[in-house]
Structure formats: structure tokens, C-alpha cells
Amino acid sequence: MSTHFNPPQSPPPGHAGTGSEDSSSTEPQMDQLVSDIKDYQLTHGNLLKLVRLEEATRIPSIGVGVSALPTPFPRRCFDEAWQLQRCMNELYIRAAADEPWLYAILKPLIEHDSFLAALWSVHLEVKEAGAVQSVVCGIFRADYMLHQPVASESVSLKxxxxxxxxxxxxxxxxxxxxxxxxxxxxxxxxxxxxxxDIGKLASPGNNINAIVSALAAAHRAYQPSSSKGYCILMVVQPLNFNVADERPIEYGLWDADIPCYRCEWQEVLSRTTLTVDRKLMYRPIGSSTEFEVSVVYYRAGYDAAEYDEQGEETRLRLELSRAINCPDVLTHLTTFKAVQQALTESAALERFLTSADAGRVRSTFMPMYTLNSSPVRLHARAIAMDAAQAVHYVLKPNLEGGGNNVYGSNIPGFLAGIPAEQWSQYILMRLIEPPKDTHGELLTADELYQGPVVSELGVFGAVMWRKKDGDGEVEILRNEAAGWTFKTKPADTDEMSVVKGYGCFDCPRLTD
Amino acid sequence: MSTHFNPPQSPPPGHAGTGSEDSSSTEPQMDQLVSDIKDYQLTHGNLLKLVRLEEATRIPSIGVGVSALPTPFPRRCFDEAWQLQRCMNELYIRAAADEPWLYAILKPLIEHDSFLAALWSVHLEVKEAGAVQSVVCGIFRADYMLHQPVASESVSLKxxxxxxxxxxxxxxxxxxxxxxxxxxxxxxxxxxxxxxDIGKLASPGNNINAIVSALAAAHRAYQPSSSKGYCILMVVQPLNFNVADERPIEYGLWDADIPCYRCEWQEVLSRTTLTVDRKLMYRPIGSSTEFEVSVVYYRAGYDAAEYDEQGEETRLRLELSRAINCPDVLTHLTTFKAVQQALTESAALERFLTSADAGRVRSTFMPMYTLNSSPVRLHARAIAMDAAQAVHYVLKPNLEGGGNNVYGSNIPGFLAGIPAEQWSQYILMRLIEPPKDTHGELLTADELYQGPVVSELGVFGAVMWRKKDGDGEVEILRNEAAGWTFKTKPADTDEMSVVKGYGCFDCPRLTD
Incomplete structure (x- = not known):
């Protein structure tokens, strides 16, 4: 069988001919590396599904963006982020349990934001019905960049x-x-x-095992009404091109003898029922058997567009149930930017952490401001409307996730173009200023980029806690750092979203 | 981030609506399975590269053909094939070491077949120069089908x-x-x-580890001239869409701390040198260092088109070297159909095996005939030219691999259309008649096929031996069954080639 489908591509101009290069000629070596990376991605499922091209029995896929070479990152900052994760986890566990504090932050926003309103309404309905599950599980991810506004000063983690x-x-x-x-x-x-040289690469975080272990622990913490047939429900988006970031967790659970079914967000209402004692029962496609759900692991429900009337009913059913939610709606609410901003305010961290821990966490915060109309915010509004100052800021909508940020000199014009009463839906954050001398090699969607880059380190947290009656006290059952992500983008790109093509998964080469 | 790229596809007519089916309605369950299979393939690299669509930093890939459900296969026949493998290995080791016997078979064919002539010429040149490596390694695969010409009789393995x-x-x-x-x-x-039910599936063969272990053993058996920097060379075809069947072996070797470099067939001459004492030295792309090659593992060089003048020189260099060839050219020659036919002749097996082993092996053989002009072949020619008899036969060119076979009633016309002196390049083989009542479910290239199917079981053999001086004696150093493949195709398809789209990888559901 011949596989000579295509003539070999002629090398780009400037490349040494095969067989004549020496070790100082790196281009053929880089061409080879790029080719080897493509095959590595293909054989390891490091891919995105081309969902628009799906056919009856096949669906094409393509490599996700990756760096060609590991990008330098200070070991000190990597270690700091890793060691901070247990504090960060605890902070968000305790913030999520403090309903009055959360409500004070979110109340002014709820009337302007239908997504927030939907989530808060779910919370209130569960509260009114009385919660039947006190355990909450969470898979968090804290994201950091390096900050070095003056090249001569040392780099810090923000x-x-x-x-x-x-x-x-x-x-x-x-x-x-x-x-x-x-x-x-x-x-x-x-x-x-x-x-x-190999030891300089950050140790692999075993992310998949860590996430699987956390979900398995929640599954075991659930008290089923019978010993047979209970399962984890992974709630997912339909037509997701990024299944390669979800499926390994499902397979890992089955490998640990824990049934895990995927259910699309829009199918939850038709495939689940709530019993009178609020067990969540799931019926797999094509099955007449219902299984009790131990844990609801959300990989959907993060997008405002998912909360139409049916979407809100979906979330309500899951939250009303006995199933352990990963995470519950109050924890979900802590991911809004307004909460992140509130935690930067004076003494806020000390509400939840020891002063030593609060100090460590605060050292990673950049200044953030709300733009609501209280007198103390006039300072922030003045910054935002002054092009000379705004250049150091980013304006973020009060939603989790990226994609709708307004940067620097665009801020004054943007704010001038919307009604002033909408300003309170935005947070003004001092831009992190990453080192300007970091060089990277990235396989972007269409080229090998070689030039200045900016990286973002994410540290996963795996947590589980029990809410105690009444006053926001919690018993922490699990609190650990559970792996890391590292993404790098060309320095002149604002957004960081690998699956949208703006950045690349990468690995830190730790520098001393 | 929204992933609502496409509206969900409407279900085909006859499918029950979501949420209304019961366990007797299997179609939604099958739709779900097909969708789940696509994701499994994507996340496990069970893919083919779409080499024509390669771009600078990306290359799309697509799932390889697979069955949707395991296909039944008698446990007795599966076990028989597995237990036969050590005999099969030994048979081919001894046949490959018996140069006079091989030459007697191949001599009449060499003048008509340039591929065979090239390989034989390489053998003679190595013989003349004097071989410097007595160890040979091999990864074999014995393929079988089930034979049941009369439905009432028991099934046998052929x-x-x-x-x-x-x-x-x-x-x-x-x-x-x-x-x-x-x-x-x-x-x-x-x-x-x-x-x-799970126990009815054939145990996974751990193919990758078994092949890696065999190559690693050959690597260790090699006596390098220095302790540093020796490597395995995997010789591959360029632009191969099937890298997912090669790369895991390479990664497995690196994971075992054995360097393994891929080198394209057409690059071997420029990237290797032969020292005066015939060490094979390989220089990786972009490197100025040369590494001594311990083992040459061929995943190229099987196609006649690869043996132009440069191709023959390529093979000669590799065979002349001290590197252990996996396998050497004499072993390669045993894969020709003429050798398979010769082994069916009276007493041929007893030349290499004990009579008990010979009997076991012979029981799997179908009748095969050469079509050369010796008087005893007139019987075979008569069959081939008689449409009524030919319908039970297949005409195979004297080359390894499939793809150019002529089936049944097409044989007389085909032979009539070529000069009679070319007839000797073909082998006439009695068609194996598989059971007609095996039902399968296959994800072919464009549809879910549900109907009668035919399966082919392959058993890998991993072998290593040392040729002793002179008279074809060998010392067998390794002889084991090393995993299995199982492929299934619609019953009305003649060819079996998954990568060409004619069949599907599958798993036997063993029946008692």
C-alpha cells in the first residue's frame, strides 16, 4: 500500500537543505519539531473537534494551540502560586458560605443583570424549600500573570x-x-x-487524576438511598468542540468504577426526575432504568445564554436535589468580578482568612474598582474617563470568563457610549504589566510565532466542604492544589483563550 | 463562551423522540453510542491524519473505521490462533534461515519481478560482503478467518x-x-x-508494550562499540496518514529510556553513514552528532515502488550494517505468497517443525497452487480457467499485502487478458468461506452498517534469533505471541483494509 499522496512540500526559502545543516542551523530542527508536535497531538487526543464538519460516522479534529518550546517562568512565582492554592480555596469556600456578605455585593447588580438575577433566584428558591444537601464540591482554577512594571524591579505574581x-x-x-x-x-x-534540562520543566500536575479523585471523593461522601446504581452526572454543552478537555475525566471515573454519564444542559429536564424526598434520578439514553445521582459536575451552565426559562428550571432542579453540586449556586456566584473586586477592599480578606494568609493572598491582587455611583467611586470614574490614566487599566464586565473586556485607551470612549447607569456592571482593574523580555515560540492557528510573549499560570484547587446550620460556618473536608495549566500568547494579543485561537497551552521552564 | 455552533441535527425518521423511548428502542441508544465512539477515538488518538489538508501548524485527522459493537468469534478459534503463534513464528524463522529452500521457490519468479529481484540482489551483496550481524528481530502478524463451507459443520480457523x-x-x-x-x-x-459480559471480550493484547519490549530486547542484544548514544531507527514512509499506528511505539521506547528516531525511507542515505567496521551511524535532523544504530525497525520498504535505484541502495546499506534488522531481507522474502504456497506442499512443514506442530499448522492452511507451467500445475490452471470452479478461488499476486487480488468468476477473464508467461506471478488460493450468519454493526466511512459481516483475526508474533554459521541453523532468542488485531468488514466486500476504508477495527466477543 502506498502512502505517497502528496509530493513533499518544498522547504521555505532560507532553510538549509536536508543533509547539509549543522547544529547551528535550527530551522530544519524546528520544522521537524512542528511536524513531531502535530503527530503527538493527534496520538494523545490534544485536539479540538470540528463540530461543523461532523458526518454520520466521522468527525474531523485538529490540534489545539500549543507552544513549540517551553516558555520561561520564575520558579519562585510558580511555587508561590502552588503554595497559595489552599488559601485561595479556603477564601472562596468561606466567601461562598457567607450569604449576607455576597448579597451585599451582588444586590446592586441583580436588577441590571439577568444572569445574576437567575442564579440568585435559584438560590432563594432552594433556601425557601430548605436545602437537603449540605456538602459542596468544587474544582477551582486560580489564574495568575507576572507583573513587572519597571524592568529593573523584581517580578511578582498577580x-x-x-x-x-x-x-x-x-x-x-x-x-x-x-x-x-x-x-x-x-x-x-x-x-x-x-x-x-528536563528537571527545569514544571512537574506534570496529574490534573486528570486529581479532578477524578476529587469527584470520586464527593461520590463517596454522598449517602445513597440504596447501594446499587448511583452515578455522577456531568452536565455538558451540546456540540462542544472541546470534548477532549472533558472526556478524560469521564473515562477516569469509569476506570475508578464510578459510573459517570454525560447529559447535555438542554436535556436535563427530560432525562432527570426529582423524587418526593428530592433524590435526583437520571435515565441514560435508551435505558428504562433510573440511577440516583450522587454528584452534579458542571461543564455547562456558565453562559448567560443558557439561562432562559428552561435553563433556570434546569439549574433549580439540580440545586434542589440531594445530589452534591460541583459547585452549588452560591459558590458559582463568587466567580463574578464584583466579588473579586470586593475581596480587594480593605479588611475583606481578614473576614475569611488569618491575617498572615490574608497578607499572602492580598500581595497577588491588583487594584480593582467598581464604577457605581457612590461618592468613593468618583476616583475610579475619573481614571476610567482619562485616556492618559486609562491606558493602565482594563474594564471587565461583571461576568466570569473573558472575551468582553475593554482595554486601555478604548475605555473612555466605550463608557461614553453606554448609559451611565450601566457603568456599575463593569469593574475597572489595573492592568498587570508582564515582563517585556520573555521570548516564546508558539504554534498559533496559522503560523509559527517567534517573539515576545505573555504567559498565564492557572492552579487548580479541589475542594469539598460541609455547610453547617445557620451562620455561614463550614467544615472543610478537602482542600488541595490539584494541578496546573499554563497558557502563552503573543505579547500584542489582549485576550487569552486557547480554544478561540488567541493563545497556546504551554509548559513553564522554571528559572531561578 | 458559547459553543452553540450548529443547530442540533434533527433525528432521522423512525427515531423515537428524546425522553420518550424505552429500553426496547435501541436507535437512540445507537445514536448515542456512535457519538460517544467519535469522542473516544478523538481522545485516544485512534485517528488517521488527513495528510492532504496539512497546514503550517495544524493537520486535521479523522477516526479510523471501527465496529460499533464487538463481533462474535468462537473462543476456541481465538485460543487456537493464539496458541499456534509460537509454531508460526518458529516456522518462519526457520524458513528464513533456509536460503537454498527459499531460492528454489523464488528463482523462477525473480526474472519477472523487479521487487523480488531487488531484494534478492541485496541479499546476495550482503552475502558476498560477509554479514556482520547474526541476530535478526521480527514483528510478525498471522492473519486468520473462519471457514465453514457447510453451515451444519463446525467452524475452523484458516x-x-x-x-x-x-x-x-x-x-x-x-x-x-x-x-x-x-x-x-x-x-x-x-x-x-x-x-x-465484559469477560466475553477478548483480553486486550497490550500490543504496544509487547512490540516495544521486543524492540527493546533487540536493542539490548546489540553490542555497541561505546556505551553512549546508540538508538533504534524506525524507517518510515513520508506523508503517512497512519502515524497513529507507529508513533506510540516510538513514545514507548523513549519511555523505556531507549532513543528511537524516525527516518523517512528517502532520507536514509543522506542521514546515515556506514563506518569502515560497518556501524550504522544516524544523524538526527538539525544535529551534528551521529548515533550508532542498534536496531532498524522497518515501517517502510514494503512497497515495490520504494525500490528504485536509491531505494535498493537504502536497503543494502541497512542490511550491510551491524544494526539488527527487524527483520532482515531473507525474512522479508518469506512474506511473498510463493513461500506461503510452498509451505502448503507435501512435507514442506516437516522440514522446519516437528510433525505434531506441522499438523497443527497445516490444519489452518487452505489449498494453494502456483500457476507455473510445470506439468503438475495443469490441474490448477484448469481450475482457474473454469468459471464454475474459479468461483471458489482467489488469485493473488506474488506480493505481500492485499489490494490486487482477483476474485472468483473474474479469474478466467483476467488470466485470459494477460500473457501466459505472467501467470507464474500469481497464486491461486481456495477461498475461505466464512460463516454466513454473523451479524455486525460497523461504522464504515459513510454509514452505520448493520448486517452480515466477516472478520479477520491477526496474531502478532515477536521474535529474535541468532543465525549460526553455515547451514541454516538458528538459535531462537525470543518467541512469543505479542497481541492481536481483529478487523471486520461487510460480508459483500472482498478486500480487508481498514486504512483504505474497506473494514473496521473491532474486538471479538468470544462465544463458546
Whole structure:
């Protein structure tokens, strides 16, 4: 069987001919690396589904954006983020349990934001009915960038945001860490350099196992009404091109002998029932048997567009049930930017953490301001409307996730173009200023980019806690750092979203 | 971020609406299974590369053909094939070491077949120069089908062919075995059926590890001239869409701390040198360092088109070297159909095996005939030219691999259309007649096929031996069954080639 489908592509101008290059000629080596990376991605499922091209029995897929080489990152900052994760977890657990504090932050926003209003309404209905499940589970991800406004000063770690809901990237990140380790080992052997080079790469975080273990622990913590037939329900979006970041968790649960069924958000109402004692029962497609659900793991329900009337009813059913929600709606609410901003306010952290821990966490915060009309906010409004000052800021809508931010000099014009009563839906955040001298090599959607880059480190947190009666007290049952993600983008790109093509999964090469 | 790219596809006519089906309605369940299979393939690299669509940083891929459900196969026949493998291995090791016997078979064909002539010429040149490596390694694959010409009689196992060169399918087969196990486990749980159902699936063969272990053993058997920097060279075809069946072996070797470099067939001459003492030295792309090659693992060089003048020189260099060839050219020659036919002749097996082993092996053989002009072949020619008899036969060109076979009633016309002196390049083989009542469910390239099917079982053999001086004696150093493949096609399809779209990787559901 011949596989000579295509003539080999002629090398780009400037490339040394095969067989004549020496070790100082890196371009053929890079061409080879790019080719090897494509195959590694294909064989490890580090892929995105081309959902528009699906056919009856096949669906094409394509590699997710990755760096060609690991990007430098200070070991000190990596370690700091890892060690901070238990504090960050605790902070958000305690904030999520403090309903009065949350309500004070969110109340002014609810009337302007239908998404927030839907979630709060779900919370109130559950509260009124009386919650029947006191345990909450969470897979968080704290995101950081490096901050170095003056090149001569030392680099520090600053928080971009903390995701408490539907945090993604764990599976891709683990594959990419493994990929860079493999190619580093090949380079060490080929160039006969020191094995220490491999030790400079951040240790793989075993993200998938860590997430699976956290969900398995929640499954075991659930008290089923019978010993047979209970399962985890992973609630997912339909037509998702990024299943490669979800499926390995499902397979990992089955491998641990824990049934895990995927159910699309829009199918939840037709495929589940709530018994009179509020067990959540799920009937798999094509089955007449119903299974009691132990844990609802959300990989959907994070988008405002998902909360139409049926969507709100969906979330309400899941929250009303005995199933352990990963996470519950109050925890979901902590992922809004307004909460992140509130935590930067004076003494807010000390409400939830010891003063030592609060100090460590606060050192990662950038200044953030609301733009509501209270007198103390006039300072923030003045910054936002002054092009000279605004250039150091980003305006973020009060929603989790990226994609609708307004940067720097665009802020005054943007605010001038919307009614002033909508300003309170935005948070003004001092831009993190990453080091300008970091060089990276990225396989973007259409080219090998070689130039200045900016990286973002994410640290996963796996948590479980029990809410005690009444006053917001919690018993923390699990609190751990559960892996990491590392994404890098060209320095001149504002957004960081790998699946949208704006960045690349990467692996830190730790520098001392 | 919204992933609502497409409206959900409307269900085909006859499908029950979501939420209304019961367990007797299997179509929604099958739709779900097909969707789940697509994701499993994507996340496990069970894919083919769409090499024509390669771009600078991305290359799309698509699932390889697989069955939707495991296909029944008698446990007795599966076990027989597995237990026969050590005999089959030994047979081909000894046949490959018996140069006079091979030459007697091949001599009449060499003048008509440039591929055979090229390989034989390489053998003679190595013989003249004096071989410097006595160890040979092999990854074989013996293929079988079920034979049941009369429905009332019991089914027996019959050999299709034995591949001694560049045997493929091991990686895909392992993934598909794992896939069927996973979905069987889901079905057992969902339908609350017996765990015994999983036990009916053939145990996964751990093909990748078995092949890696065999190559690693050859690597260790090689005596390098220095302790540092020796490697395995995997010689591959350019622009191969089936890298997912090769790369896992390469990664497995690196994971075992054995460097393994891929080198395209057409690059071997420019990237390797032969030292005066015939060490094979390989220089990786972009490197100035040369590495001594311990083992040459061929995943190229099986196609006649690869043996132009440069191709013959390529093979000669590899065979002349001290590197252990996996396998050497004499072993490669045993994969030709003429050798398979010769082994069916009276007493041929007893030349190489004990009479008990010979009997076991012979019981799997179908009648085969050469069509050369010796008087004893007139019987075969008469069959081939008689449409009524030819319908039970297949005419195979004297080359390994499939794709150019002529079936049944087409044989007389085909032979009449070519000069009679070319007839000797073909082997006439009695068609294996598989059971007609086996039902399968296959994801072919464009549809879910549900109907009668035919399966082919392949058993891998991993072997290593040392040729002793002179008279064809060998010392067998390794002889084991090393995994299996199982492929199924619609019963009305003649060819079996998954990567060409004619069949599907599958897993036997063993029946008693």
C-alpha cells in the first residue's frame, strides 16, 4: 500500500537543505519539531473537534494551540502560586458560605443583570424549600500573570481571576506538559546535553487524576438511598468542540468504577426526575432504568445564554436535589468580578482568612474598582474617563470568563457610549504589566510565532466542604492544589483563550 | 463562551423522540453510542491524519473505521490462533534461515519481478560482503478467518497470510479493544446486566508494550562499540496518514529510556553513514552528532515502488550494517505468497517443525497452487480457467499485502487478458468461506452498517534469533505471541483494509 499522496512540500526559502545543516542551523530542527508536535497531538487526543464538519460516522479534529518550546517562568512565582492554592480555596469556600456578605455585593447588580438575577433566584428558591444537601464540591482554577512594571524591579505574581465554576483546561494542560517533557528528553539525548534540562520543566500536575479523585471523593461522601446504581452526572454543552478537555475525566471515573454519564444542559429536564424526598434520578439514553445521582459536575451552565426559562428550571432542579453540586449556586456566584473586586477592599480578606494568609493572598491582587455611583467611586470614574490614566487599566464586565473586556485607551470612549447607569456592571482593574523580555515560540492557528510573549499560570484547587446550620460556618473536608495549566500568547494579543485561537497551552521552564 | 455552533441535527425518521423511548428502542441508544465512539477515538488518538489538508501548524485527522459493537468469534478459534503463534513464528524463522529452500521457490519468479529481484540482489551483496550481524528481530502478524463451507459443520480457523515485514495495526487494535471494553462496562452498568459480559471480550493484547519490549530486547542484544548514544531507527514512509499506528511505539521506547528516531525511507542515505567496521551511524535532523544504530525497525520498504535505484541502495546499506534488522531481507522474502504456497506442499512443514506442530499448522492452511507451467500445475490452471470452479478461488499476486487480488468468476477473464508467461506471478488460493450468519454493526466511512459481516483475526508474533554459521541453523532468542488485531468488514466486500476504508477495527466477543 502506498502512502505517497502528496509530493513533499518544498522547504521555505532560507532553510538549509536536508543533509547539509549543522547544529547551528535550527530551522530544519524546528520544522521537524512542528511536524513531531502535530503527530503527538493527534496520538494523545490534544485536539479540538470540528463540530461543523461532523458526518454520520466521522468527525474531523485538529490540534489545539500549543507552544513549540517551553516558555520561561520564575520558579519562585510558580511555587508561590502552588503554595497559595489552599488559601485561595479556603477564601472562596468561606466567601461562598457567607450569604449576607455576597448579597451585599451582588444586590446592586441583580436588577441590571439577568444572569445574576437567575442564579440568585435559584438560590432563594432552594433556601425557601430548605436545602437537603449540605456538602459542596468544587474544582477551582486560580489564574495568575507576572507583573513587572519597571524592568529593573523584581517580578511578582498577580491574580487575573479565580474561576469557581466549570474550570477548564486541565486535560489539555496535562497532555501538553507530557508533550514538552517528551520533546525535552529527545533534545537532551540528541544534543547530548544535561538531563537537568528536563528537571527545569514544571512537574506534570496529574490534573486528570486529581479532578477524578476529587469527584470520586464527593461520590463517596454522598449517602445513597440504596447501594446499587448511583452515578455522577456531568452536565455538558451540546456540540462542544472541546470534548477532549472533558472526556478524560469521564473515562477516569469509569476506570475508578464510578459510573459517570454525560447529559447535555438542554436535556436535563427530560432525562432527570426529582423524587418526593428530592433524590435526583437520571435515565441514560435508551435505558428504562433510573440511577440516583450522587454528584452534579458542571461543564455547562456558565453562559448567560443558557439561562432562559428552561435553563433556570434546569439549574433549580439540580440545586434542589440531594445530589452534591460541583459547585452549588452560591459558590458559582463568587466567580463574578464584583466579588473579586470586593475581596480587594480593605479588611475583606481578614473576614475569611488569618491575617498572615490574608497578607499572602492580598500581595497577588491588583487594584480593582467598581464604577457605581457612590461618592468613593468618583476616583475610579475619573481614571476610567482619562485616556492618559486609562491606558493602565482594563474594564471587565461583571461576568466570569473573558472575551468582553475593554482595554486601555478604548475605555473612555466605550463608557461614553453606554448609559451611565450601566457603568456599575463593569469593574475597572489595573492592568498587570508582564515582563517585556520573555521570548516564546508558539504554534498559533496559522503560523509559527517567534517573539515576545505573555504567559498565564492557572492552579487548580479541589475542594469539598460541609455547610453547617445557620451562620455561614463550614467544615472543610478537602482542600488541595490539584494541578496546573499554563497558557502563552503573543505579547500584542489582549485576550487569552486557547480554544478561540488567541493563545497556546504551554509548559513553564522554571528559572531561578 | 458559547459553543452553540450548529443547530442540533434533527433525528432521522423512525427515531423515537428524546425522553420518550424505552429500553426496547435501541436507535437512540445507537445514536448515542456512535457519538460517544467519535469522542473516544478523538481522545485516544485512534485517528488517521488527513495528510492532504496539512497546514503550517495544524493537520486535521479523522477516526479510523471501527465496529460499533464487538463481533462474535468462537473462543476456541481465538485460543487456537493464539496458541499456534509460537509454531508460526518458529516456522518462519526457520524458513528464513533456509536460503537454498527459499531460492528454489523464488528463482523462477525473480526474472519477472523487479521487487523480488531487488531484494534478492541485496541479499546476495550482503552475502558476498560477509554479514556482520547474526541476530535478526521480527514483528510478525498471522492473519486468520473462519471457514465453514457447510453451515451444519463446525467452524475452523484458516490462515489468510502471515506478514513478516512491517506488520501494522497493533496500536489501533489496542485502542479499539480498550474502547469496546469501556463501552461494554457502560452498557453493563446502564442495563444492570451481568459483569460476565465484559469477560466475553477478548483480553486486550497490550500490543504496544509487547512490540516495544521486543524492540527493546533487540536493542539490548546489540553490542555497541561505546556505551553512549546508540538508538533504534524506525524507517518510515513520508506523508503517512497512519502515524497513529507507529508513533506510540516510538513514545514507548523513549519511555523505556531507549532513543528511537524516525527516518523517512528517502532520507536514509543522506542521514546515515556506514563506518569502515560497518556501524550504522544516524544523524538526527538539525544535529551534528551521529548515533550508532542498534536496531532498524522497518515501517517502510514494503512497497515495490520504494525500490528504485536509491531505494535498493537504502536497503543494502541497512542490511550491510551491524544494526539488527527487524527483520532482515531473507525474512522479508518469506512474506511473498510463493513461500506461503510452498509451505502448503507435501512435507514442506516437516522440514522446519516437528510433525505434531506441522499438523497443527497445516490444519489452518487452505489449498494453494502456483500457476507455473510445470506439468503438475495443469490441474490448477484448469481450475482457474473454469468459471464454475474459479468461483471458489482467489488469485493473488506474488506480493505481500492485499489490494490486487482477483476474485472468483473474474479469474478466467483476467488470466485470459494477460500473457501466459505472467501467470507464474500469481497464486491461486481456495477461498475461505466464512460463516454466513454473523451479524455486525460497523461504522464504515459513510454509514452505520448493520448486517452480515466477516472478520479477520491477526496474531502478532515477536521474535529474535541468532543465525549460526553455515547451514541454516538458528538459535531462537525470543518467541512469543505479542497481541492481536481483529478487523471486520461487510460480508459483500472482498478486500480487508481498514486504512483504505474497506473494514473496521473491532474486538471479538468470544462465544463458546
Amino acid at each position: 491574580q487575573v481571576e479565580l474561576n469557581t465554576f466549570s474550570a477548564a483546561g486541565g486535560c489539555h494542560a496535562e497532555h501538553v506538559a507530557g508533550m514538552h517533557r517528551h520533546f525535552e528528553r529527545v533534545r537532551v539525548e540528541r544534543n547530548q546535553t544535561s538531563l537537568q | 490462515q489468510v497470510e502471515l506478514n513478516t515485514f512491517s506488520a501494522a495495526g497493533g496500536c489501533h487494535a489496542e485502542h479499539v479493544a480498550g474502547m469496546h471494553r469501556h463501552f461494554e462496562r457502560v452498557r453493563v452498568e446502564r442495563n444492570q446486566t451481568s459483569l460476565q
